[in-house]
Amino acid sequence: MTTPEPPADLAFDDPPACPQPPAPRGSGEPVVDATGLTKTYRDGWFGRTKVHALRGVSFRVERGEIFGLLGPNGAGKTTLIKVLLGICRKSGGTATVLGCPAGAREARCRIGYLPEGHRLPRHLTANTALDYYGGLSGLSGADVKRRRGDLLRLVGLSKWGDTNVRKFSKGMQQRLGLAQAMLHDPDLLILDEPTDGVDPVGRADIRKVLGELKARGKTVFLNSHLLQELEMVCDRAAILRNGEVRGIGNMDELRGGGEQISLRVLGAEKAVRAALVGARLGDVPLRPLGADADGRGRFTVELAEADQPRIDAAVDALRAAGVSLHSLVRTKPSLEDAFLRAVADDPTADGVRQAGGVTE
Numbered sequence: 001m002t003t004p005e006p007p008a009d010l011a012f013d014d015p016p017a018c019p020q021p022p023a024p025r026g027s028g029e030p031v032v033d034a035t036g037l038t039k040t041y042r043d044g045w046f047g048r049t050k051v052h053a054l055r056g057v058s059f060r061v062e063r064g065e066i067f068g069l070l071g072p073n074g075a076g077k078t079t080l081i082k083v084l085l086g087i088c089r090k091s092g093g094t095a096t097v098l099g100c101p102a103g104a105r106e107a108r109c110r111i112g113y114l115p116e117g118h119r120l121p122r123h124l125t126a127n128t129a130l131d132y133y134g135g136l137s138g139l140s141g142a143d144v145k146r147r148r149g150d151l152l153r154l155v156g157l158s159k160w161g162d163t164n165v166r167k168f169s170k171g172m173q174q175r176l177g178l179a180q181a182m183l184h185d186p187d188l189l190i191l192d193e194p195t196d197g198v199d200p201v202g203r204a205d206i207r208k209v210l211g212e213l214k215a216r217g218k219t220v221f222l223n224s225h226l227l228q229e230l231e232m233v234c235d236r237a238a239i240l241r242n243g244e245v246r247g248i249g250n251m252d253e254l255r256g257g258g259e260q261i262s263l264r265v266l267g268a269e270k271a272v273r274a275a276l277v278g279a280r281l282g283d284v285p286l287r288p289l290g291a292d293a294d295g296r297g298r299f300t301v302e303l304a305e306a307d308q309p310r311i312d313a314a315v316d317a318l319r320a321a322g323v324s325l326h327s328l329v330r331t332k333p334s335l336e337d338a339f340l341r342a343v344a345d346d347p348t349a350d351g352v353r354q355a356g357g358v359t360e
């Protein structure tokens with residue numbers, strides 16, 4: 001979050017009503033369904049500056065999915081989460097959560113939320129922290145006591161129930177935060193940067209917990225800057241840029257682009273080049289890798305968007321010229337490549353928050 005939310009944006013006072021009961025578990029309805037969602041903040045003197053944080057965002061999250069939200073600083077990720085939770089009002093479009101208008105009490109009762117950079121009261125133990133948050137969720141003391149053992153086990157903290165939170169590492173605190181978000185057995189978990197500041201071991205633990213939640217049929221909506229994390233854990237993701245969806249799909253769809261084939265070969269440079277020219281591949285880049293123990297040149301032949309006939313032609317020509325084939329490696333573009341492509345012309349892509357304001 002950049003700046004404190006002006007009170008006029010808060011939507012707590014009159015949450016929208018849900019005309020029908022929230023979609024039951026097991027129904028085919030999407031868990032989140034947003035169409036043309038817009039959010040314009042009023043900022044500056046007398047609210048004369050308009051900040052278009054969301055500019056027509058449409059997407060769906062299906063039941064049981066782990067759905068990731070990516071975007072550079074200021075892209076609108078937190079705003080989107082706040083609109084879905086009913087913490088701030090949308091300016092236009094529609095958004096339903098669990099079949100109810102976003103922000104409706106009936107749906108909020110079935111959402112677990114882990115805010116970005118959450119702080120647990122340091123004087124509490126894991127158990128008393130869960131008692132405290134359970135009380136805030138309206139659970140009885142007996143209910144919390146019944147559930148907390150299972151939840152601490154789920155997040156790998158069962159031995160730490162009576163330990164003071166101040167002794168917890170960042171990863172343990174995040175895992176306890178996840179247990180807190182799960183206390184009332186929600187159907188949808190909205191997690192804002194759950195692995196922020198957590199070391200690789202803690203991140204792996206959190207990934208495991210997310211896998212467990214999915215196995216339990218929960219839907220997870222995950223906002224993270226860590227692309228590799230999202231790539232490992234998400235079924236689908238959306239890339240937000242400047243308040244617009246710039247890409248959406250499963251990881252393969254988002255990565256886009258074809259495979260790249262790297263042929264690692266051993267031979268004289270002249271022979272390698274001549275063979276490639278003979279196979280009408282003269283334009284293919286050749287990367288020298290130094291010499292092997294016998295003094296032969298080592299090269300990588302990069303075949304971008306290679307189809308099988310192209311690969312066969314390269315291999316046949318190289319072998320006919322006496323060039324040895326050492327290895328063939330297929331690589332796919334990473335999610336990071338896709339992300340950088342999607343935000344390429346975004347002035348905020350370098351991580352600098354955009355002022356984004358337009359004064360009327």
Ligand SMILES: Nc1ncnc2c1ncn2[C@@H]1O[C@H](COP(=O)(O)OP(=O)(O)OP(=O)(O)O)[C@@H](O)[C@H]1O
Nearest residue numbers: 001002005041051053073074075076077078079356
């Ligand atoms: N309460 C507010 N009043 C005015 N402008 C706001 C407010 N909250 C956010 N903004 C602006 O809306 C845009 C989107 O901000 P938002 O915090 O949603 O982005 P974000 O993608 O979550 O960024 P980050 O990754 O840095 O948390 C930014 O230009 C931001 O400055």
